[in-house]
Amino acid sequence: MSKILIRGAQVLGGEVQDVLIDGETIAAVGTGLSAEGATVIEAEGQVLLPGLVDLHTHLREPGREDSETVLTGTRAAASGGYTAVFAMANTHPVADTAGVVEQVWRLGKESGYCDVQPIGAVTVGLEGKKLAELGAMHDSAAGVTVFSDDGKCVDDAVIMRRALEYVKAFGGVVAQHAQEPRLTEGAQMNEGIVSAELGLGGWPAVAEESIIARDVLLAEHVGSRVHICHLSTAGSVEIVRWAKSRGIDVTAEVTPHHLLLTDELVRSYNPVYKVNPPLRTEKDVLALREALADGTIDIVATDHAPHPHEDKDCEWAAAAMGMVGLETALSVVQQTMVETGHLDWAGVADRMSFAPARIGRATGHGRPVSAGEPANLTLVDPAYRGVVDPADFASRSRNTPYEGRELPGRVTHTILRGRATVVDGKLA
Numbered sequence: 001m002s003k004i005l006i007r008g009a010q011v012l013g014g015e016v017q018d019v020l021i022d023g024e025t026i027a028a029v030g031t032g033l034s035a036e037g038a039t040v041i042e043a044e045g046q047v048l049l050p051g052l053v054d055l056h057t058h059l060r061e062p063g064r065e066d067s068e069t070v071l072t073g074t075r076a077a078a079s080g081g082y083t084a085v086f087a088m089a090n091t092h093p094v095a096d097t098a099g100v101v102e103q104v105w106r107l108g109k110e111s112g113y114c115d116v117q118p119i120g121a122v123t124v125g126l127e128g129k130k131l132a133e134l135g136a137m138h139d140s141a142a143g144v145t146v147f148s149d150d151g152k153c154v155d156d157a158v159i160m161r162r163a164l165e166y167v168k169a170f171g172g173v174v175a176q177h178a179q180e181p182r183l184t185e186g187a188q189m190n191e192g193i194v195s196a197e198l199g200l201g202g203w204p205a206v207a208e209e210s211i212i213a214r215d216v217l218l219a220e221h222v223g224s225r226v227h228i229c230h231l232s233t234a235g236s237v238e239i240v241r242w243a244k245s246r247g248i249d250v251t252a253e254v255t256p257h258h259l260l261l262t263d264e265l266v267r268s269y270n271p272v273y274k275v276n277p278p279l280r281t282e283k284d285v286l287a288l289r290e291a292l293a294d295g296t297i298d299i300v301a302t303d304h305a306p307h308p309h310e311d312k313d314c315e316w317a318a319a320a321m322g323m324v325g326l327e328t329a330l331s332v333v334q335q336t337m338v339e340t341g342h343l344d345w346a347g348v349a350d351r352m353s354f355a356p357a358r359i360g361r362a363t364g365h366g367r368p369v370s371a372g373e374p375a376n377l378t379l380v381d382p383a384y385r386g387v388v389d390p391a392d393f394a395s396r397s398r399n400t401p402y403e404g405r406e407l408p409g410r411v412t413h414t415i416l417r418g419r420a421t422v423v424d425g426k427l428a
Contacts, residue, residue, distance in 0.1 A: 002023070002039070002418065002419075003020065003021060003022050003023075003027075003037050003038035003039065004020075004021040004038055004039050004040075004041065004375075004415070004418065004420070005018060005019070005020050005021075005033060005034075005035045005038040005039070005040045005041070006018065006019040006020075006021070006041045006043050006048060006377075006379065006413075007033075007035070007040055007041065007042055007043055007044075008042065008043050008044045009043035009046050009047065009048035009379060010045075010046065010047045010048065010345070011029070011048050011369050012047070012048070012049065012345055012346040012349050012369065013047045013344055013345025013346060013348075014345075014346065016031075017029055017030060017031055018030060018031060018032070018033040019033075019048060019369065019377070020033050020034075020038065021038075021375040021377075021415065021418050022418075023375075023418050024374060024375055024417040024418040025372065025373070025374060025375055025418065026369065026370065026371055026372065026373050026374075026375050026377075027371060028371050029369065029370055029371055041379065041413060043379055043412075045381065045382075045383060046379050046380060046381050046382075046412060047345050047379070047380050047381075047382055048369060048377060048378070048379050049081070049345065049348065049349045049352075049353060049369075049377070049378045049379075049380065050349055050353040050354065050365070050366055050367060050368070050369060050376060050377060050378070051081070051082065051083025051084065051353060051365060051376035051377055051378050051414065051415070051416065052080070052081045052082040052083065052084075052329075052330065052352045052353050052378055053082065053083070053084045053085070053086075053352070053353050053356040053357045053360070053362055053365050053366055054077065054082050054084070054085040054086065054301055054302050054304070054326065054329075054356065055086045055146070055175070055227075055253060055299060055301045055356040055359060055360050056086065056088065056150070056175075056229060056230070056253060056255075056301035056302060056303050056304075057073065057077070057085040057086060057087055057088065057302060057303075057304045057326065058087070058088045058090065058303070058304055058305045058306065058322070059073040059074075059085075059087045059088075059091075059104070059116070060073070060091065060306060061073075061091065061104070061107065062091050062092060062093065062100070062103065062104075063091050063092025063093065064091070064092060066308045066396075067306040067307055067308050067311075067396060067397050068306040068395060068396045068397060069107075069396065070087070070104065070107035070108055070110075070111055070116060071107070071110075071111045071113075072394060072395055072396040073085070073087075073304070073306070073326070073395065073396075074108065074111040074112075074113040074114035074116060075111075075113050075394035075395075075427055076304070076324070076326040076327050076393060076394040076395035077113065077114040077326045078113040078114050078394075078414045078416070078421040078422050078427065079326070079327050079393075079394045079411065079414075079422060079427060080302075080326040080327040080328070080329055080330060080411060081330050081378035081380065081411040081414050081422075082114055082326060082378075082414070083114055083115060083365060083376040083377075083378070083414065083415075083416045083421075084114060084115040084116075084117065084357070084362050084365040084376075085114055085115070085116055085117070085304075085326075086116075086117045086118075086119050086146055086360055086362075087104050087108070087116055087117070087118050087119060088119050088148060088150045088151070089101075089118070089119050089120055089121040089126070089147075089148060089149070089150070090121075090126060090149075090150060090151040090152075091104070094121050094124075094125050094126055095118055095119070095120055095121055095137075096120065096121035096123070096124050096125060096126075096132035096133065096137075097132070097133050097136070097137070098133060098136040098137050098139070098140035098142075100118075101118040101120055101137050101140055101142040101144055102118075102140050102141050102142050104116060104118040104142070105117070105118050105140075105141060105142035106141075112416075112421075113416070113421050113427075114416065114421070115362070115364075115365065115416070117142070117143075117144075117145075117146075117360060117362060118137075118142050118144055119144065119146045119147065119148050119150075119175065120132060120133075120134065120137035120138075120144040120146070120147045120148075121147065121148070121149055122134075122147045122148060122149045122154050122159075122160075122163050122174060123149055123154065123159060123163075126149045126151065126152050128149065128152065128153075128154055128155060128156055128159060129156075129159070130159075131159065131162060131163060131166065132147075134147060134163070134166050134167060134172070135166070135169075135170070138167075138170050138172060144172070145170075145171070145172050145173065145360060145361045146172065146173055146175055146227070146359075146360050147163065147167060147172060147173070147174050147175065148174065148175035148176070148177065148229065149177060150175065150177045150229055151177060151276075152177060152179075152181075153176065153177050153178060153179040153180065153181060153211060154174070154176060154177075155180060155181055155211070157214060157218065160174070160176070160214075160215060160218055161218050161221070161222060164218055164219055164222040164224035164225075164226065165222050165224065167224060167225070168222060168223065168224040168225075171225075171361070172225070173224075173225040173226065173227050173251075173359065173360075174224075174225070174226055174227065175226075175227040175228075175229050176211065176212075176215050176226060176227070176228055176229060177229050177230075178208045178209075178211035178212045178215070178228055178229065178231075178236070178277075179207055179208060179211065179276070179277065180206075180207040180208075180210050180211050183204055183206065183207035183210070184203050184204075184207045186201040187201045187202060187203035187207075187278075188200040188201045188202075188203070188274075188278075188316065188317060189201075189202065189203060189263060189266045189274070189278045189279070190202065190203055190205075190263040190266075190278040190279060190280050190281065191203055191204040191205070192263060192281060194263045194264060194266060194267065195263070195266075198266065198267065198269075200266070200316070203277065203278045205233040205234075205235050205236075205280070205284075206235070208231075208232060208233055208235075208236055208277055209233060209235040209236050209239055212228055212231070212236050212239050212240065213239050215228075215250075216239065216240070216243035216248050216250050217248075219243075219248055219249060219250060220243075220246070220248045223249075224249065225249045225250075225251070226249070226250050226251075227250070227251045227252065227253070227359060228240065228250065228251070228252040228253065229253060229301070229303070230253060230254065230255050230258065230277055230301070230303050231252045231253065231254055231258075231288070231291075231297060232254070232255075232258045232277040232278075232280050232284065232288070233277075233280055233284050233287075234283055234284050234287035234288075236252075237287050237288065237290075237291040237296055237297070240252050240291075240296055240297070241291070241296045244296065251298040251299070251355075251359050252296070252297045252298055252299075253297065253298065253299045253300065253301035253356075254288050254291070254292055254297045254299075254300060254301070255300070255301060255302060255303045255325065256300060256302065256325055256328065256329045256332035256333060256336075257275065257279070257323055257325065257332070257401060258277075258279070258280065258284075258285065258288055259285065259288055259289055259292070259300075259332060259333070259336040259337070260285070260332050260335065260336050261273065261279050261285075261401060262279055262280065262281055262282050262284075262285055263278065263279045263280060263281060264282075265279060265401070266278075266279065269316050271312050271313075271314065271315075271316050271319030271320075272312060272323065272399055272400070272401050272403070273401055274316060274319050274320075274321050274322075275303075275305075275321050275322055275323055276321040276322065289336060289337065289340070289342050290342070292337065292342070292343070292351060293337065293342040293343055293347070298351070298355045298356075298359065299351050299352065299355045299356045299359065300329065300333055300351050300352050301356065302325035302326050302329045303322070303323075303325060304323075304324055304325045304326045304395075305321070305322025305323055305324065305325075305399075306322070306324050306395055306396060306397030306399065307320045307322055307397055307399050308397060309397075309398065311399075312399045322399065323399055323400060323401050324390075324393070324395050324397050324398070324399055324400050325400075326395065327393055327394065327395065328388060328400065328402050328407060329352075330348075330352070330378075330380060330409060330411060331407035331408055331409045331410070332402075332407065333348060333351075333352065334348075334380075334382060334407075334408050334409040335407060335408050335409075338382070339408065345382075353365070353366045354366040364376065364417075374417060375415055375417060375418040376415065376416055376417060377413075377414075377415040378411060378413070378414050378415075379411070379412050379413040379414075379415075380409055380410065380411050380412065381409065381410050381412050382408065382409050384408065384409055384410035385406055385407075385408055386406065386407065386410060387404060387405065387406050387407075388400060388402040388403055388404065388405050388406075388407055389403070390403050394427060410425055411425065412424060412425050
């Protein structure tokens with residue numbers, strides 16, 4: 001088996017140490033470790049993190065391979081420092097059966113760049129009318145633990161309750177896309193001053209907050225786990241904070257773009273800024289940062305949503321919602337959370353690896369950087385500064401809101417079970 005010695009890295013941003021990898025496992029962590037027989041990675045000034053885990057990725061395959069495939073999506077994930085991603089169910093056909101989730105799982109196995117854990121649909125066809133084969137998907141080779149109709153809200157309270165009851169039996173979790181559909185009919189952007197001035201249909205914060213309030217109460221009533229996808233408003237933060245203080249088993253995620261971008265960008269009418277949920281206000285952005293720092297929001301998830309050029313290069317009203325995010329997420333978190341003093345690198349490791357792996361039950365991921373643990377690791381150069389050029393992306397799509405923007409940090413190496421998938425910033 002091959003050996004790799006990572007020399008002189010700041011482990012979780014703290015003590016400078018060497019890390020020796022032997023085969024698929026971390027063999028030793030210390031100083032002055034022998035490099036005999038090992039490939040050496042000189043990591044002075046770089047931060048070593050456990051491999052990142054994304055609980056919310058859209059890989060589009062099967063059905064929309066013009067946007068992304070499991071292969072291109074996992075290459076993008078590796079480029080961004082991820083060793084595991086959870087693939088959302090809104091594919092064509094929908095991942096609402098054991099057969100479809102196993103297909104996605106096997107495609108992930110074949111890619112070799114990143115582990116892929118499929119997310120199963122809550123309802124058949126994402127239609128919100130009848131529960132999908134939750135037990136069969138859990139018992140399949142894919143071992144599904146997370147279920148979501150993301151892209152659509154499970155707005156029927158009875159269906160949501162039944163889903164929470166069902167997954168409780170095997171320790172699963174329902175990840176809710178919190179969007180009351182009647183309150184967002186015709187909505188194009190965040191409801192507020194900017195939407196009023198632009199004359200675009202507004203997407204009120206209460207459309208998100210009302211669903212979260214309902215679902216944390218349902219989770220409490222059932223005694224089950226609920227996870228809130230892409231939380232985006234200050235009001236949502238307060239509801240989740242209240243629920244946690246009450247002992248309700250709720251977790252929540254925030255996307256990088258909701259930590260940085262605001263609805264003021266919509267004034268450009270550039271559809272690259274059209275996303276679901278919409279970009280909110282500066283007040284919301286600051287509340288999200290504080291909540292991620294204090295643990296009210298548990299994790300950062302990318303909501304990587306690739307679209308082909310023609311679905312974004314059009315008028316605002318016709319454009320698809322979503323942004324790619326796997327390859328820029330860590331840089332945005334460094335800018336918004338580390339460089340602002342909200343989190344240290346150990347905190348980043350928790351929000352982007354330990355916690356998402358724990359929520360999704362991603363075996364072998366989100367583990368400590370210590371001897372005997374799986375060698376799933378990410379090495380980042382925090383001193384790097386670079387302008388985002390989507391032409392450099394491994395993703396098949398280019399719909400990034402950061403094009404031309406300077407961001408800090410660069411993933412120099414990603415290691416999946418002892419094998420480098422990214423070396424010196426390039427895919428292996």
